[in-house]
Amino acid sequence: MVIDEPTPGGPPVESLVDRLDSWKDIASYMKRDVYEMHIALESPEQPEVRTLIEELDAYSNQLSPPESRHQADLATLTKPNVLFAVARGASGRAIGCAAVVLFPEFGELKRMYVLPSARGQGAGSAILKYLETEAWLRGCRKLMLETGDQHHLAHRTYRANGFRQRGPFGSYSPDPLSVFMEKEIVD
Numbered sequence: 001m002v003i004d005e006p007t008p009g010g011p012p013v014e015s016l017v018d019r020l021d022s023w024k025d026i027a028s029y030m031k032r033d034v035y036e037m038h039i040a041l042e043s044p045e046q047p048e049v050r051t052l053i054e055e056l057d058a059y060s061n062q063l064s065p066p067e068s069r070h071q072a073d074l075a076t077l078t079k080p081n082v083l084f085a086v087a088r089g090a091s092g093r094a095i096g097c098a099a100v101v102l103f104p105e106f107g108e109l110k111r112m113y114v115l116p117s118a119r120g121q122g123a124g125s126a127i128l129k130y131l132e133t134e135a136w137l138r139g140c141r142k143l144m145l146e147t148g149d150q151h152h153l154a155h156r157t158y159r160a161n162g163f164r165q166r167g168p169f170g171s172y173s174p175d176p177l178s179v180f181m182e183k184e185i186v187d
Contacts, residue, residue, distance in 0.1 A: 037095065037123060039130040042086040044077040044111075048094045049086055056113035063150040064177055070146055072099065072110040083134050084111075087127050089118065096123045100135045100143065106182075107135045108170070109145040112154065124157040136185045144169050144182045155179060 044053065053074070060069055077084050077099055087096040096114035100107040109131070114123045132143065145163070147154050163181040168174050 036090040037087045037126065039085055039087045039127060041083055041134065044074060044084045044097070044099070046086075046094075049097055050074070052086075052094055052097050052113055052115070053111060055115070056111060059113075060148060060151075064148040069148070070172070070178075072101065076101070077111065083107075083131060083138075085127055085131050085134070087114070087118075087123055087130075096127050098127045098131055100131045100140070102135065102138060102140055103170075106142040106144050106169070107140040109143055112145075112147075119153065124154075125161055128157070128161045132183075132185055141185050142182060143185060144180070146172055146178050146180050149177050149179050151179075155181075158183075 042049065044050070057071065060071065072082075076082065079101075081102045082099050083102065084099045085097060086094050089095045095118040096112075098112040099110045101110055109128075112124065112127070114127070135143065143163070144166070145158065146168075147158075158181050161183070163183045166180050166182045168178070168180055169182070172178070172180065
């Protein structure tokens with residue numbers, strides 16, 4: 001999320017604070033030179049974004065065997081029912097991405113990744129919030145996800161953003177190396 005700085009002679013600082021959603025947003029604003037980013041729906045076919053996806057694949061391949069990796073391929077990510085978001089840092093460089101595949105009953109979060117250098121600064125939470133809003137605007141009221149059991153930082157990020165653990169959904173089978181989560185989207 002991009003938060004504009006108050007302009008000289010503009011509204012008082014209190015109105016800026018009122019625009020921030022939480023103490024985490026306030027802390028992120030304070031670190032804006034590191035944190036500032038723009039998030040938008042973009043094509044996953046861009047070379048820079050493909051590199052992010054390849055880094056995610058390499059990371060996931062280290063943590064889970066092939067039968068426990070349920071990665072959406074590039075062809076899936078370009079379908080009309082997919083929202084693909086890219087976070088870009090202040091320099092314009094892609095620092096993270098994620099997708100929501102919209103189904104009639106729910107949206108499935110896929111391909112969530114933030115560069116190691118951008119982690120711990122709220123980028124993952126900002127991407128989640130952005131995609132949650134975009135999905136809600138399209139009528140989606142529940143997000144679900146599957147992730148590997150060794151993706152501990154991702155688990156923390158999802159829980160901090162209101163996701164709770166659940167059993168397998170859709171075409172997934174029980175897998176001791178998978179963690180399934182969901183979140184109801186409220187307005």
